[in-house]
Amino acid sequence: MTGGVPAIEAVGVERTYALDGVDVPALRGVTLTIADGEYVAIVGPSGSGKSTLMHLLGGLDQPTAGTLRIGGRDVSGLDPGEMAHLRNATIGFVFQAFHLLGRTSALDNVALPLVYRGLGARQRRARAAQMLERVGLGHRMLHRPNQMSGGEQQRVAIARALVTEPVVLLADEPTGNLDSATGAAVLELLERLNTDEGVAVVLVTHDREVAARARRQIVMRDGLVLSDSAAPAGEVAP
Amino acid sequence: MRFAEAWRVALDALRANRLRSMLTMLGMVIGVGAVVILVALGTGTRDAVQAQVEGLGSNLLIVVPGQVNFNAAPTVSKLDRTDLDAVVKVVGDRDRVTVSLTSGENVRAGNNAMFTSVLGVLESTPKVFLRDLRTGTYLSRTDVDTGRRVAVLGDKVARQLYGARDPVGQQLSIAGVRFRVIGVFAPLGQSLGVDRDNEVHIPLTTAQRLIGTNRIDAFAVKAPDSDGIDSLGRDIVAELHRRHPDDEFSAVTQGQILGALGEILGVLTAVLAAIAGISLLVGGVGVSNIMLVSVRERTREIGLRKAVGARPRDIGLQFLLEAVLLTSVGGILGIVIGVGVSLAVGALSPVPAVVTWWSAVLAFGVSAGVGIAFGVVPAQRAGKLDPVVALRTD
Ligand SMILES: Nc1ncnc2c1ncn2[C@@H]1O[C@H](COP(=O)(O)OP(=O)(O)OP(=O)(O)O)[C@@H](O)[C@H]1O
Ligand SMILES: [Mg+2]
Numbered sequence: 001m002t003g004g005v006p007a008i009e010a011v012g013v014e015r016t017y018a019l020d021g022v023d024v025p026a027l028r029g030v031t032l033t034i035a036d037g038e039y040v041a042i043v044g045p046s047g048s049g050k051s052t053l054m055h056l057l058g059g060l061d062q063p064t065a066g067t068l069r070i071g072g073r074d075v076s077g078l079d080p081g082e083m084a085h086l087r088n089a090t091i092g093f094v095f096q097a098f099h100l101l102g103r104t105s106a107l108d109n110v111a112l113p114l115v116y117r118g119l120g121a122r123q124r125r126a127r128a129a130q131m132l133e134r135v136g137l138g139h140r141m142l143h144r145p146n147q148m149s150g151g152e153q154q155r156v157a158i159a160r161a162l163v164t165e166p167v168v169l170l171a172d173e174p175t176g177n178l179d180s181a182t183g184a185a186v187l188e189l190l191e192r193l194n195t196d197e198g199v200a201v202v203l204v205t206h207d208r209e210v211a212a213r214a215r216r217q218i219v220m221r222d223g224l225v226l227s228d229s230a231a232p233a234g235e236v237a238p
Numbered sequence: 239m240r241f242a243e244a245w246r247v248a249l250d251a252l253r254a255n256r257l258r259s260m261l262t263m264l265g266m267v268i269g270v271g272a273v274v275i276l277v278a279l280g281t282g283t284r285d286a287v288q289a290q291v292e293g294l295g296s297n298l299l300i301v302v303p304g305q306v307n308f309n310a311a312p313t314v315s316k317l318d319r320t321d322l323d324a325v326v327k328v329v330g331d332r333d334r335v336t337v338s339l340t341s342g343e344n345v346r347a348g349n350n351a352m353f354t355s356v357l358g359v360l361e362s363t364p365k366v367f368l369r370d371l372r373t374g375t376y377l378s379r380t381d382v383d384t385g386r387r388v389a390v391l392g393d394k395v396a397r398q399l400y401g402a403r404d405p406v407g408q409q410l411s412i413a414g415v416r417f418r419v420i421g422v423f424a425p426l427g428q429s430l431g432v433d434r435d436n437e438v439h440i441p442l443t444t445a446q447r448l449i450g451t452n453r454i455d456a457f458a459v460k461a462p463d464s465d466g467i468d469s470l471g472r473d474i475v476a477e478l479h480r481r482h483p484d485d486e487f488s489a490v491t492q493g494q495i496l497g498a499l500g501e502i503l504g505v506l507t508a509v510l511a512a513i514a515g516i517s518l519l520v521g522g523v524g525v526s527n528i529m530l531v532s533v534r535e536r537t538r539e540i541g542l543r544k545a546v547g548a549r550p551r552d553i554g555l556q557f558l559l560e561a562v563l564l565t566s567v568g569g570i571l572g573i574v575i576g577v578g579v580s581l582a583v584g585a586l587s588p589v590p591a592v593v594t595w596w597s598a599v600l601a602f603g604v605s606a607g608v609g610i611a612f613g614v615v616p617a618q619r620a621g622k623l624d625p626v627v628a629l630r631t632d
Contacts, residue, residue, distance in 0.1 A: 060626050080549070103254060116240065116547035116549070
């Protein structure tokens with residue numbers, strides 16, 4: 001991304017779920033900008049809307065109100081196919097539950113996003129292998145998820161998120177299923193990728209220490225941004 | 239590339255659930271197999287009937303009193319030798335006309351006896367019908383004109399009465415009257431349900447005397463060519479009707495016999511194939527069902543694929559291919575089994591079976607079509623899944 005276009009830009013974004021006919025507001029007007037190369041931690045109590053926000057930032061979901069631009073592109077009015085294309089081109093996801101394909105090798109798991117980019121098998125494998133080397137799993141290429149530790153699986157997932165060279169990597173509690181030592185290693189990897197490769201990282205965490213290490217912290221509560229260490233005072237909702 | 243991935247994933251899914259896939263395929267295997275077998279039997283039977291009818295000779299015209307009806311008993315004939323002369327006049331050539339007077343009689347030679355059908359005929363019979371002799375000679379004009387007691391035997395009759403001995407020149411009694419065997423037919427087999435090797439031919443005049451009648455049951459005419467056959471038939475019927483104004487006559491050609499039989503066989507084959515088709519339908523419903531299960535089981539995978547960039551149609555294609563693969567692999571197995579069974583039946587039993595390439599192609603097309611028809615709903619459902627909801631499913 002070059003020029004003044006931020007990687008992700010949300011203006012007054014709302015997301016309301018309809019639950020048994022009752023409207024449940026999960027986000028009630030969130031305005032924030034993720035710039036290229038940022039390292040952002042989102043914290044907040046359970047149910048404050050962190051995951052909902054991440055889904056929106058990653059183009060997995062669409063806001064019920066407000067404006068959301070991903071890679072400079074307004075997502076309102078995009079059909080599911082166009083959203084998929086947008087995700088593939090700009091976003092990398094890391095999930096708490098890893099979400100690796102069970103009967104598939106680490107290499108092919110990492111190569112999966114490139115399938116939907118239309119790359120040939122040879123190229124996919126070459127880039128996936130490169131990515132696995134970069135996350136320190138060059139020796140685990142042909143292992144299946146059930147033949148790897150949790151930390152290794154999450155590193156495979158990170159390699160998968162990065163293989164498309166996304167602008168932003170979104171990680172929703174990536175260490176939630178890992179013990180603290182393994183979790184620390186995963187976070188270190190994310191930090192290193194951020195500094196070395198310049199990929200923007202947005203991280204949801206419950207760990208204050210982890211959040212403190214990020215250059216920018218966003219605190220959420222009740223579907224609103226309570227504080228944003230990077231934002232000018234006016235941008236944060238009251 | 240996306241197509242290749244969808245294909246690979248679909249194959250992988252089938253392999254991952256081998257037993258389930260096989261059980262799901264079973265419906266298709268049975269349905270397609272049944273269609274192939276039934277079509278093979280139908281075609282084989284039709285071909286056999288056709289060969290039998292055509293084996294009688296070409297350009298044949300059968301003239302009988304009353305209506306030609308495969309279900310009803312034949313009308314008792316009022317035709318006699320004067321009608322024969324009239325028909326010969328219409329045809330213009332005595333060698334192209336023969337008659338039959340059929341009667342079931344006891345025949346005996348020495349200690350061997352059997353009940354068989356005895357036909358009073360003219361010497362022109364082998365010229366009208368295709369009929370080869372194994373040994374001896376056929377009836378002559380003199381035999382017919384003078385009412386000689388000579389007989390030509392069908393192959394089975396000859397073997398039953400004389401065993402390995404040459405029957406020519408031997409004595410034979412028909413209904414207690416003595417005859418001399420002058421010839422034996424070469425084996426011919428069945429035609430239209432009548433065992434042609436169980437016949438005894440004697441001169442018409444002799445037969446009429448034996449039974450005590452002047453009647454003739456039917457005429458058979460060999461038309462000079464296939465073009466004039468219908469008008470010749472009409473002329474003969476008109477002449478007979480002129481001579482017997484109160485009676486009806488009909489002339490049938492081989493084409494008409496084949497048409498009527500073909501229609502009956504066609505309806506029969508269609509009914510059986512429709513029953514087999516129901517099994518395909520049931521198989522299709524099973525595929526639909528199992529695909530819905532497959533979509534549900536793999537909801538998280540669908541969510542993940544969507545998160546990394548799979549479009550709804552990529553996911554839909556993947557599941558549609560899985561369904562088509564299920565049904566078409568089942569279809570191929572069904573074809574293989576159907577062809578195998580048909581060939582075995584054709585080879586090991588008297589039931590004729592002819593495997594046609596088009597029935598296999600059709601069966602394959604139908605099974606792939608069933609996969610598409612019954613896979614579309616589950617595939618669409620998978621394609622439309624909301625990625626956030628799908629990822630959250632456990
Ligand atoms: N599909 C849904 N239908 C209805 N309500 C939902 C749905 N998803 C989330 N919510 C509601 O939206 C609110 C925000 O949920 P969200 O998952 O974003 O919280 P969170 O901050 O990620 O919490 P946690 O830290 O526990 O993961 C919650 O009140 C939740 O009940
Ligand atoms: Mg959450």
